[in-house]
Amino acid sequence: xxFGSGVSFWSFGLYVEPLESDFGWSRxxxxxxxxxxxxxxxxxxxxxxxxxxxxxxxxxxxxxxxxTTLTCFLLATxxxxxxxxxxxxxxxxxxxxMFFIPFQALISRWFDRKRGVALSVLATGFSLGGFVVVxxxxxxxxxxxxxxxxIFAGIATAVIFLPIGLLVVKNRPEDAGxxxxxxxxxxxxxxxxxxxxxxxxxxxxALRTPIFWVLAAGLGLFFFGLFxxxxxxxxxxxxxxxxxxxxSFIVSGAAGAGIIxxxxxxxxxxxxxxxxxVAMTLGAVLAAAMTILxxxxxxxxxxxxxxxxxxxxxGGPMLEALLLTRAFGVAYFATILGAVVVVETIxxxxxxxxxxxxxxxxxxxxxALLMYVGxxxxxxxxxxxxxxxxxxxxDLHPAI
Numbered sequence: 001x002x003f004g005s006g007v008s009f010w011s012f013g014l015y016v017e018p019l020e021s022d023f024g025w026s027r028x029x030x031x032x033x034x035x036x037x038x039x040x041x042x043x044x045x046x047x048x049x050x051x052x053x054x055x056x057x058x059x060x061x062x063x064x065x066x067x068t069t070l071t072c073f074l075l076a077t078x079x080x081x082x083x084x085x086x087x088x089x090x091x092x093x094x095x096x097x098m099f100f101i102p103f104q105a106l107i108s109r110w111f112d113r114k115r116g117v118a119l120s121v122l123a124t125g126f127s128l129g130g131f132v133v134v135x136x137x138x139x140x141x142x143x144x145x146x147x148x149x150x151i152f153a154g155i156a157t158a159v160i161f162l163p164i165g166l167l168v169v170k171n172r173p174e175d176a177g178x179x180x181x182x183x184x185x186x187x188x189x190x191x192x193x194x195x196x197x198x199x200x201x202x203x204x205x206a207l208r209t210p211i212f213w214v215l216a217a218g219l220g221l222f223f224f225g226l227f228x229x230x231x232x233x234x235x236x237x238x239x240x241x242x243x244x245x246x247x248s249f250i251v252s253g254a255a256g257a258g259i260i261x262x263x264x265x266x267x268x269x270x271x272x273x274x275x276x277x278v279a280m281t282l283g284a285v286l287a288a289a290m291t292i293l294x295x296x297x298x299x300x301x302x303x304x305x306x307x308x309x310x311x312x313x314x315g316g317p318m319l320e321a322l323l324l325t326r327a328f329g330v331a332y333f334a335t336i337l338g339a340v341v342v343v344e345t346i347x348x349x350x351x352x353x354x355x356x357x358x359x360x361x362x363x364x365x366x367x368a369l370l371m372y373v374g375x376x377x378x379x380x381x382x383x384x385x386x387x388x389x390x391x392x393x394x395d396l397h398p399a400i
Contacts, residue, residue, distance in 0.1 A: 001125025003160050004099035006133020007153040009227070010255065012352075013234030014138055017244065018146045025081060027235065031356035034231055035349040036085040037092035042345020044093045048101050049203075049338025056171035057102035057109075057334075064097030065161035072154030076147040098161060101341070104321045105334040110173055112180050112330075113270070116322060120266020123317040127262055130255025138248040200329025201392045203336050211389040212336075215323055216343040218382030222283060223344050225290070225372040225379075226316055228351030236365050240297050254306050261314035269315065275322045276387035278315060283380030286312035287373045294369040323386075329393040347375070 012034050019030045052060050071091035078084050103122060111118040140149045170176045206212050229236075237247035272278055289308035292301060315322075320337055328336055355368040 001099060001103060001122055002128035003133060003156065004095070004129070005126045006129030007137060007156070008095055009230055010130040010134045010251070011137045012231045013251075014134070014141055014244070014248070015146055016231075016235050017238065018141060019084070022146070023081070025084075026356070026360050028353055028356035028360050029081060030084075031231060031352040033081075033084045033088045035353045037088035038227075038345050038348045040089035041092035041096045042342050042348070044096060045101070045338035045341030045345070046203075046335060047338070048093075048097050049105075049334035049336070049341075051097070052102055052105050052334035053332055057106045058165055058169045058171050060097045060102045061099070061161065061165040061169060064094045064099070064102075065157055065165060067094035068098050068161075069154040069158040072150045072157065076150040076154075078147070096341075098157075101334055101337055104337060106169070106171075108321055108325050108330050108333050109171070110180065114181065115325065116269030116318070117266040119318040119321055120262050120264075120269070123262040123266070123315075124259045126317045127255045127258035131252050131259070132256075134248055134252045134255070138245065199393075200325075200331030200333065201336075203332045203339060206328045206332070206336050206392065207339060209392055211327055211386055211391065212339075214382055214386045214389065215327065216340045218279065218283075218379045218386060219320060219323070219340060220343045220347045221375045221379035221382065222279070222286075222316075222319065224347030224351045225286060225375045226313065227348045228355050228368070229290075229372060231352040232355045232359075232365065232368070235359070237302075239359070239365065250302070250306075254310065257306075258310055258313060261310045262317070265314040265318065269318065269322055274387050275326055276383045279319055279323065279383040280380045280387070282312050282315055282319070283376045283383065287376035287380070288312075290369050290373045290376065294366060294373070327391045327393060 016027060016030050019025055019033075020027065048060065068091060071087065071094060075087045075091060078087055104119075107118050107122055108115065137149060137153075140152050144152065173179050173182075201209075233251055234244065234247045237250055238244060242250070269275065269278060285308055289305050289312055292308060293305040295301065296304070320340060321333070324336055324340065325333055354371065355365065358368045358371075359365055
């Protein structure tokens, strides 16, 4: 998770200025490259989820890592704007197979009672991606330029992901001789080991429930703000007079501090019956963070902003898994997550491009900050509505 997020989501902002300088593209044009990637990856999400639910996360990781390596090499050959869009899109599809959906599915299959803690440990990898990988990628771009960084990312992907997929990953606890939550050697009254708690609502049924669409819309608005800022945080700090290295240091430092908040969040998550309340709190805190930055983008304002940002993003990488498994169960989680990713993609496509367009037209990110305040508040409202709705899985497994 650390490497996969570090060379993709966390590092997007590092490519904005070098591509602007080399090709004369506008900030909105460069940002749309990331948006086009998300569009295709989002459309592919249900198919990736279907693959995982039927063939297992391991095969998706191996295929995704192999093709991600090859498409990173392809990105290094970019020489025109259409290539930037197309190559980013192809890379994003296989990157999605490589770590996001399969990792969430693995954790949800292996853990039940302590799923929140397990997901929080996984989420620390996301923070490590910003803390450790971003400075490395920034240095690689300085030394080998943006095209050399894609070659580096491709080689590193193969070296890290293929051995993990081949030697470490098991699709189910039974494949490793254990059971959900690490139960081993225990037997029920009949003398057999306990079955895995893999129950859930089929995706085709889940998509017909109102709570699915309320949660999907809330997640879409939440990640509209989160992803848009992730892409533009380095350019924002540069626009405020910081060097790229200083901006990368701020981002990586915040990501490192986020490790603590994500671990703490996992313990809280397992104790809350309706996780929608936690999601509401995160949306409110992030709206406050953006408001602070709007009024004060100096050192003091950035410091206060980062404190709120760390709290608000503490549960970001875990929201989907904890909300969806508690509403619909685990059996068809990957397919349902893939469907939600389609909805989220709408916001993730628009957000970086709109923020880049706003900066191009105004020379400032102020209006973009206000836009993010609004979307975080809207997500909070939708999570409130979802908290008042019945969860379909309660009819199958009241303990989830």
